[in-house]
Amino acid sequence: MFDLDKLVRPNIKALKPYSSARSEFSGSASVFLDANENSFGSPLTKWYNRYPDPLQWELKRKIQAIKNVPAESMLLGNGSDECIDLLIRAFCEPGIDRILVCPPTYGMYEVYAQVNNVPVDFVPLRAEDFQLDLEGIEGALTASTKLIFLCSPNNPTGNSLYREDIEMILNNFDNLVVVDEAYINYSRNRSFLSELKDYPNLVVLQTFSKAWGLAALRLGVTYASPALIDVLNKIKPPYNINAATQEIALKALEGLEEVNSMIRETVQERSALSDALAALPFVQKIFPTDANFLLARMTDATAVYEYLRDRGIIVRNRSNVLLCDDCLRITVGTPGQDEKLINALKEYTNA
Numbered sequence: 001m002f003d004l005d006k007l008v009r010p011n012i013k014a015l016k017p018y019s020s021a022r023s024e025f026s027g028s029a030s031v032f033l034d035a036n037e038n039s040f041g042s043p044l045t046k047w048y049n050r051y052p053d054p055l056q057w058e059l060k061r062k063i064q065a066i067k068n069v070p071a072e073s074m075l076l077g078n079g080s081d082e083c084i085d086l087l088i089r090a091f092c093e094p095g096i097d098r099i100l101v102c103p104p105t106y107g108m109y110e111v112y113a114q115v116n117n118v119p120v121d122f123v124p125l126r127a128e129d130f131q132l133d134l135e136g137i138e139g140a141l142t143a144s145t146k147l148i149f150l151c152s153p154n155n156p157t158g159n160s161l162y163r164e165d166i167e168m169i170l171n172n173f174d175n176l177v178v179v180d181e182a183y184i185n186y187s188r189n190r191s192f193l194s195e196l197k198d199y200p201n202l203v204v205l206q207t208f209s210k211a212w213g214l215a216a217l218r219l220g221v222t223y224a225s226p227a228l229i230d231v232l233n234k235i236k237p238p239y240n241i242n243a244a245t246q247e248i249a250l251k252a253l254e255g256l257e258e259v260n261s262m263i264r265e266t267v268q269e270r271s272a273l274s275d276a277l278a279a280l281p282f283v284q285k286i287f288p289t290d291a292n293f294l295l296a297r298m299t300d301a302t303a304v305y306e307y308l309r310d311r312g313i314i315v316r317n318r319s320n321v322l323l324c325d326d327c328l329r330i331t332v333g334t335p336g337q338d339e340k341l342i343n344a345l346k347e348y349t350n351a
């Protein structure tokens with residue numbers, strides 16, 4: 001049985017969170033002398049002298065209108081990277097509790113676990129299809145496993161994990177299952193957001209860094225039960241989402257149609273790029289992808305990587321990553337960028 005109260009680290013449960021000036025007063029007033037801000041304002045941009053809303057309600061309500069998830073079920077993070085860190089810090093007692101990840105996958109789960117001195121158990125994806133090894137996961141779980149991180153579509157392989165497998169884990173694992181959906185907008189598969197009501201142990205991560213095209217703003221979203229979000233709110237830095245990010249994201253959310261058409265364009269370009277790469281003699285395999293990147297196996301990935309780098313085209317060499325021997329991860333570019341890539345690679349063939 002899932003028991004949030006038992007899952008939270010005792011010190012976090014006992015913690016009296018910092019109470020900021022802006023969270024203690026929420027009415028309207030004409031003079032604010034409560035937060036030691038600069039009352040005169042910056043000579044550059046007058047309106048950035050005030051601390052932003054610590055809980056970003058306006059932004060969350062706007063996200064609610066699009067995602068159909070209550071604002072109380074969201075925690076905004078300084079990138080979804082911050083969300084990953086907060087989850088580990090809230091629920092894993094350093095040196096005792098563990099997380100489980102399924103490599104090859106996004107590297108920051110392991111990094112934040114290490115930063116927090118939380119041991120990591122690795123159950124590799126199946127070599128034949130990059131899907132979850134359910135038996136392996138079952139065998140690797142311990143009483144101290146607090147979080148399982150599942151990335152779907154997965155980075156760097158690009159594929160979506162089978163929905164039934166994720167559901168199987170949600171139904172049988174009593175602690176938290178984090179489904180990282182950074183790339184969900186590029187996939188035909190349904191998000192797990194619609195399952196939040198049914199699974200108290202489900203946490204979904206999304207980000208503004210990919211489909212929304214706002215990586216520089218650093219804005220990620222954790223979706224979970226309001227009770228779980230309350231725990232994360234206790235430990236997050238009070239003003240973790242700055243005012244400029246909140247303002248720009250609010251504006252961006254008005255452009256949903258444009259974002260959707262950019263997603264369609266990216267998906268089309270992904271298939272053109274995939275076809276062009278597949279026609280090159282030194283490309284052995286392009287793995288199926290639901291993301292805005294492709295994993296491609298080369299005859300000699302490092303040689304291709306270095307060749308491209310020397311021509312000012314940077315892709316990601318994943319050759320040293322488990323199950324990704326001789327693989328490059330290539331982000332889908334604009335048609336012009338992809339043309340440059342393909343032209344360079346055609347010359348590699350002739351070199």
Ligand SMILES: Cc1ncc(COP(=O)(O)O)c(C=O)c1O
Pocket residue numbers: 078079080081082106151154155180182183206207208209215218219220
């Ligand atoms: C699977 C996955 N999750 C999370 C992130 C981090 O996203 P953010 O920019 O929101 O920190 C990335 C970034 O590449 C990613 O690939």
